[in-house]
Amino acid sequence: MxxxxxxxxxxxxxxxxxIYTGAVCAKIAGKVAAEAALEGDSSVFRLSVYDKEWRKVLEKELNIGMKAHNFAAKLADPQWNNLLNSLDNPQLLRLIEEYGDMDHPSILLKKFLNPLNSRHMAGLLKSFVKSVFLSQ
Ligand SMILES: Cc1cc2nc3c(=O)[nH]c(=O)nc-3n(C[C@H](O)[C@H](O)[C@H](O)COP(=O)(O)OP(=O)(O)OC[C@H]3O[C@@H](n4cnc5c(N)ncnc54)[C@H](O)[C@@H]3O)c2cc1C
Structure with a gap:
């Protein structure tokens, strides 16, 4: 299965x-299932290629997202206000417009971590990005 x-x-x-993640994995699943059927080998070992393949494509992004989620879940309302206020900065807004990608948030987080850009960030946003990336 x-x-x-x-x-x-x-x-x-x-x-x-x-939707995006499920579709990406469904495509990989279809390919692996079709190949396995053609080879007449539907063993666990053969189908486990699917598990390796989807993790190669998505696992890192999902893990980063989980860290971001866990961090955000701990924020109190005043911290949320600080975080959102710290984003109201022309340089950061330009980065968000240029690199923001809802399916690959790590791209933007990496830009935020760049020392050239991080000087624009308030302390909370910095700690947010660091906690997501540096604890990997
Ligand atoms: C309100 C809402 C808004 C969302 N908005 C977004 C969004 O903007 N962007 C986004 O990416 N994702 C969004 N999602 C999440 C997205 O809808 C799901 O991640 C996606 O639909 C999951 O697809 P799936 O095929 O894995 O599961 P599903 O779409 O849940 O499909 C599973 C299917 O299996 C059927 N099923 C269940 N049990 C059985 C059974 N025993 N026998 C036969 N059939 C069965 C169900 O009826 C269903 O049709 C949203 C979800 C909700 C609830």
Whole structure:
């Protein structure tokens, strides 16, 4: 059996969105299942290629999202206000417009971590990004 989508936990932890992630994994699942059928080998070992392949594509992004989710879940309202206020900065808004990608949030987080950009961030935003990236 191959499981994809919500049932496999292939959901973006920050938004709960699972359409893109589920579709990416379904495509991999279809390919592996078709190849296995042609080879007449539907063993666990053969189908486990699917598990390795989808993790190669998505696992890092989902893990980063989980860390961001866990961090955000601990914030109190005043901290949220600080965080959102610290984003109201022309340089950061330009980065968000240029690199923001709801399916690959790590791209933008990496830009935030760049020392050239991080000087624009308030302390809370810095600690947010660091806690997501540096604890990997
Ligand atoms: C209100 C809401 C808004 C959302 N907005 C977004 C969004 O903007 N972007 C985004 O990416 N994601 C969004 N999601 C999440 C997204 O809908 C899911 O991640 C995605 O639909 C999961 O797809 P799936 O195929 O894994 O599961 P599902 O779409 O849940 O499909 C599972 C199917 O299996 C069927 N089923 C269940 N049990 C059985 C059974 N025993 N026998 C036969 N069939 C069965 C169900 O009826 C269902 O049709 C949203 C979810 C909700 C609830």
């Amino acid at each position: 191959i499981v994809c989508g919500d049932a496999a936990g292939q959901v973006k932890p920050i938004s709960g969105g699972g």
